[in-house]
Amino acid sequence: MEYDAQTNTGANEESLRMVSAAPIGNEPVSDEELRPHALDGFIGQPLLKAQLQLFLDAARKREVPPDHILLAGPPGLGKTTLAMIVANELGVPIRVTSGPAIQHAGDLASILSSLDAGEVLFIDEIHRLPRPAEELLYIAMEDFRVDVMVGKGPGATSIPLTLPRFTVIGATTREGMLPSPLRARFGFTAHLDFYPHEELEKLIERSADVLGVKLDGQAAHEMAVRSRGTPRIANRLLRRVRDWAIVHDLDSVGPDDVKSALELYQIDAEGLDRLDIAVLNAIVTHFNGGPVGLNTLSAIVGEESETVETVCEPYLVREGFLVRTPKGRVATDKAWAHLGLTPREDVSKLF
Numbered sequence: 340m341e342y343d344a345q346t347n348t349g350a351n352e353e354s355l356r357m358v359s360a361a362p363i364g365n366e367p368v369s370d371e372e373l374r375p376h377a378l379d380g381f382i383g384q385p386l387l388k389a390q391l392q393l394f395l396d397a398a399r400k401r402e403v404p405p406d407h408i409l410l411a412g413p414p415g416l417g418k419t420t421l422a423m424i425v426a427n428e429l430g431v432p433i434r435v436t437s438g439p440a441i442q443h444a445g446d447l448a449s450i451l452s453s454l455d456a457g458e459v460l461f462i463d464e465i466h467r468l469p470r471p472a473e474e475l476l477y478i479a480m481e482d483f484r485v486d487v488m489v490g491k492g493p494g495a496t497s498i499p500l501t502l503p504r505f506t507v508i509g510a511t512t513r514e515g516m517l518p519s520p521l522r523a524r525f526g527f528t529a530h531l532d533f534y535p536h537e538e539l540e541k542l543i544e545r546s547a548d549v550l551g552v553k554l555d556g557q558a559a560h561e562m563a564v565r566s567r568g569t570p571r572i573a574n575r576l577l578r579r580v581r582d583w584a585i586v587h588d589l590d591s592v593g594p595d596d597v598k599s600a601l602e603l604y605q606i607d608a609e610g611l612d613r614l615d616i617a618v619l620n621a622i623v624t625h626f627n628g629g630p631v632g633l634n635t636l637s638a639i640v641g642e643e644s645e646t647v648e649t650v651c652e653p654y655l656v657r658e659g660f661l662v663r664t665p666k667g668r669v670a671t672d673k674a675w676a677h678l679g680l681t682p683r684e685d686v687s688k689l690f
């Protein structure tokens with residue numbers, strides 16, 4: 340299987356954070372050891388699993404490759420994992436590429452024309468396909484045909500090539516950016532949601548078995564509540580806890596070990612890290628709870644405003660620490676309480 344490194348570079352600031360949902364460093368490789376290979380081993384998302392199971396069973400019974408599948412959802416929730424599982428369950432090979440890796444329509448044409456019958460073509464970050472490639476893909480997905488250009492300039496001719504039936508699995512973190520003709524060509528769209536704590540606990544227990552880490556009592560729970568609903572983060576926290584256990588010669592890891600290990604990495608009880616806390620602190624101490632504009636806020640915490648907006652805010656908003664108002668960002672009562680402070684009087688009157 341090829342792995343497209345381009346989708347997982349990201350030496351940006353987000354990727355340096357322990358609680359970033361994007362992969363860090365060599366994680367695409369180490370993600371591999373923790374990936375379940377069958378639908379059974381895929382933790383959580385019960386509705387999605389039932390839908391996918393039915394979809395695959397029907398295709399198997401009809402003895403045809405299944406319709407194209409779109410996997411949509413935030414980073415680190417299991418899109419790549421599900422794509423691999425689908426190919427595995429169908430017992431077919433999977434070809435892996437990504438939107439940014441395909442620079443010209445010709446790149447995609449050559450991949451398509453080399454596919455075997457029934458093969459799965461996984462296109463990660465499909466919302467980043469260049470336009471001409473996207474148009475070529477429409478035809479290939481619908482009519483199983485690709486027009487190959489032969490020659491250059493005025494003498495160039497296009498030769499239609501019939502393709503065997505295959506299945507495209509597209510993954511996207513930005514479903515809204517997919518043009519509707521492309522979206523319409525998928526027979527099934529799976530939306531992945533953030534995982535509840537109980538599911539993350541199960542996931543951490545499974546990963547701990549794979550890594551040979553023995554967890555006691557509430558250890559898995561303590562990691563789950565700090566994982567921001569994201570399996571990739573859960574697995575990363577587990578690896579850091581494993582490091583702690585190795586260095587301290589522990590045979591098994593208890594909840595207090597988890598707390599100490601993750602405190603060292605400045606991840607607090609709600610999964611907030613140094614930057615999240617800095618953002619909340621800035622709003623509360625400099626602006627008495629807000630509202631404050633994004634640029635001012637970012638300047639105070641010393642980060643790019645994009646980092647604050649795309650990395651910190653979604654989680655802070657989702658967890659009710661922060662609200663976005665037309666006048667700027669406002670810290671909620673929960674944020675004040677989390678910082679151990681009492682909210683100013685009139686903050687509730689803003690809403």
Ligand SMILES: Nc1ncnc2c1ncn2[C@@H]1O[C@H](COP(=O)(O)OP(=O)(O)OP(=O)(O)O)[C@@H](O)[C@H]1O
Nearest residue numbers: 370373374381382414415416417418419420570571
């Ligand atoms: N439901 C799950 N059960 C078990 N492990 C999971 C599950 N979902 C994700 N994981 C694990 O989390 C890690 C990240 O998952 P994956 O690479 O599939 O995410 P992704 O949605 O493709 O992220 P990205 O958008 O960044 O590509 C992998 O190690 C995978 O094994």
Ligand SMILES: [Mg+2]
Nearest residue numbers: 418419420463
């Ligand atoms: Mg992925």
